[in-house]
Amino acid sequence: MVRYDTSPTARALLALEAIQDSPGITAQRLGDHLGVTERAARRYVAILREAELPIESVTGPHGGYRVGRGLRLPPLMFTAPEALGLVMAVLEGHRGAADPTELVGAALSKILRALPQQVAEPVRAVRHITGPPPDPSLRVDPVLTARLVEAWTSSRRVRLDYRLEDGRERPMEVDPWAVVLRHGRWYLLCWSHTSDAQRALRIDRVLSVFVTSQCFTAPEDLDALRALEEHLSQGWRHEVDVLLRADLDEATRWLPRSLGRLEVVDGGIRLLATTDDPDWYARQLANTPLAFEVVGSPALVQATEDLAARLVKAAGSAGPAPTPPTIADTPPAGTSPPDREVRQVQQQTNRGPRALG
Template sequence: MRHDTSPTARALLALEAIQDSPGITARALGDRLGVTERAARRYVAILREAQVPIESATGPGGGYRLGRGLRLAPLMFTPAEALGLVMAVLEGHRQAVDPADLVGGALAKILRVLPEPVAGAVRAVRRPSGPPPDPSLRVDPATTARLVEACSASRRVRLGYRLEDGRDRDMEVDPWAVVLRHGRWYLLCWSHTSSARRVLRVDRIRSAFVTSLRVEAPEQLDALRVLEEHLSQGWRHEVDVLLRADLLEAGRWLPRSLGRLEEVDGGVRLRATTDDPEWYARQLAATPLTFEVVGSPALVQATEDLAARLVKAAGGAGPPAPGTHQP
């Protein structure tokens, strides 16, 4: 517990401890609060002065417990508890971001009654996404809460991070946003270790220490857009596609995670990278847009293979030869 925690805050924490552990002794209460046994008794006295019925008993089975007639607020969450609850809901229920949904409505009620510092942090990561494909992608709510609070407070963070090859690396970052997308939690940040913008997977963060150094995030940061654009870059195969559409129509059918859209003569240019050209070809084919793959040999081959499979699935009939007549 922080040394500068106010007496009022400690008294409320004492109330929570007594509620969670009926019969807790003054010594154990002091240990929970990080104070002496005498100070713990003083916080119990503060609660009694506030008309909170705290009963005490002596002997081996003695200690403090709540008396009859006390009506506590139904929700008393720490940031980590609140974020953990919301994370579990978002990961397990796709429609939880919709207040009209049954679960989404319940989640909205929880957010409304939480203290604003907690609700604001939780609201920051309330994004549409499906459940994680692998249980190993689940992240620690306490670590995620520290990252969200660091983003809200604009504080630099020292991280212990596991790289893709399994090596551990110490990093110092300016955190900008925590985002849930495609079943994974990401930290969007500026890395002083790499002197570059980075998107880090939260499930690979082994430790997070929030420093007192203040930082600044880019103005009018669209964290979700930046994240999705980042996810479309840095893979093995180049993607270069000309879409016969305007920018508005292309943006309606193609998510930002597929790449960057740029308006050019004759349509819109889609540029990205991918490790799976076959998957990328299927994404393009699923749209009603007319497109031409240019300058991407692996994607050209994947598109041709997909077209051949579709022709075969349709009975193997290709386009009629010139001059022939179909019945």
């Protein structure tokens, strides 16, 4: 039942929502829904028509009102979970959603402008890092995700039930720092009071969420995407310790953040990470033009040696060596590789967490 002090404008919008939800609703039922007389309900329908909304009358003994098809869509009424679910589906399934100049991206921008700020702002922050999920089972519950977004934006601690990789369920108490879409998966970047450590939880494994009244303060200047990428590069079976003979700008340019954490040291840049697939990791290092030395991880040392032996064998059976490039063909020292080559390497290397995990 609508409150007695609801404004006429609000009642007109509620009348529109009722007609959209119940095509053929009678004036009497509409009045009961709004808490007004049948005559007043008809007056609100007239207001909608004056606003050029196509409200049609259905004839017959059970006639009523319905929204017709006009040149423009009438205002659509979404709950926050419904709107977030629609936006999430677009982000997951259409690459054009990241570009506001594309047709789908422009439509998404309109939806974002209509969302409550606490829902719209997090989505705006992640819309540029979209990608279709690798498996339909990874789609998340919009209602549950909306609760996490609400807790994140209001800085409220949550209690949740989480399904571990082995199928066991674990209750956790966490401070939700950010909701992030990356590599086709939705993650909750948080501080776990249960583990007393930073965690990146897959939201498709979150079974229930309870938002508490306890507030928290997130780290200042938190770069949620960077923190997530660095977190996803850690925690696997084999340690990675590589010395890159490059400066920080070069290393950052060629290596995605998901490949590991970079530290400036004497002699270059140190790359620290972990991996479950040393062979894959050795190929990613070989894809860059950077000189490097594996100084840790016996498994990665072996994988690098195996890759080198395979390349040497392939080069030995390839026939006569190609003619060395002339001076005119050789790019000047210090110049950057062609943009096409950069894009190819970036496309190959930007598979970190998926391949590492």
